[in-house]
Amino acid sequence: MDLYSGYINRLIAELSVLPGIGQKTAQRLAFYMINMPKESVEKLAGAMVEARNKVKYCKCCFTLTDDEICPICSNSKRDHKQIMVVENTRDLHAYEKTGRYEGVYHVLHGAINPSMGIGPNDIRLKELIERLEHDVDEVIIATNSSIEGETTAMYISKLIKPTGIRVTRIASGVPVGGELEYIDEVTLSRALDARVEL
Ligand code: ZN
Numbered sequence: 001m002d003l004y005s006g007y008i009n010r011l012i013a014e015l016s017v018l019p020g021i022g023q024k025t026a027q028r029l030a031f032y033m034i035n036m037p038k039e040s041v042e043k044l045a046g047a048m049v050e051a052r053n054k055v056k057y058c059k060c061c062f063t064l065t066d067d068e069i070c071p072i073c074s075n076s077k078r079d080h081k082q083i084m085v086v087e088n089t090r091d092l093h094a095y096e097k098t099g100r101y102e103g104v105y106h107v108l109h110g111a112i113n114p115s116m117g118i119g120p121n122d123i124r125l126k127e128l129i130e131r132l133e134h135d136v137d138e139v140i141i142a143t144n145s146s147i148e149g150e151t152t153a154m155y156i157s158k159l160i161k162p163t164g165i166r167v168t169r170i171a172s173g174v175p176v177g178g179e180l181e182y183i184d185e186v187t188l189s190r191a192l193d194a195r196v197e198l
Pocket residue numbers: 058059060061062063069070071072073074
């Protein structure tokens with residue numbers, strides 16, 4: 001038996017696809033939207049479609065950006081010889097918020113996770129190695145301290161070591177299993193300062 005209108009059911013079904021949104025939350029959001037001013041709903045839907053269509057990957061560091069090259073990569077004041085490797089754009093933002101890091105980034109868009117069938121070729125690793133053909137002094141590995149993040153860090157370090165480029169790993173202060181995006185700025189800054197050679 002359908003309790004709601006078919007339209008509401010469809011909206012609930014679409015919303016519950018989103019991460020962290022269960023059936024109950026989806027229902028609450030759907031009913032909220034039905035009561036929103038029409039223009040607000042159109043603005044929301046428009047923002048979603050536009051973001052999905054217009055946001056692209058930076059050709060250099062692969063973060064999400066509106067331009068071909070992101071504002072960080074195109075900033076000549078940043079140290080382009082220092083590359084911090086992060087798992088996703090949210091982690092990049094976490095480090096940017098510290099205001100302490102002056103190098104550039106490389107966004108992997110994931111981490112190696114054999115149990116989920118995610119191997120080195122499924123993340124932007126090849127692109128990182130290609131960047132090392134240019135003038136690079138140091139690669140700072142700032143993947144999460146989860147098993148996947150550590151596996152990825154080890155893998156990258158083994159790949160880079162033979163090139164003679166300095167490889168470091170952000171240090172203590174980042175709790176085991178901790179996700180970078182949820183860690184405060186002071187802790188992130190300390191982890192960067194106390195990074196260790198790999
Ligand atoms: Zn970039």
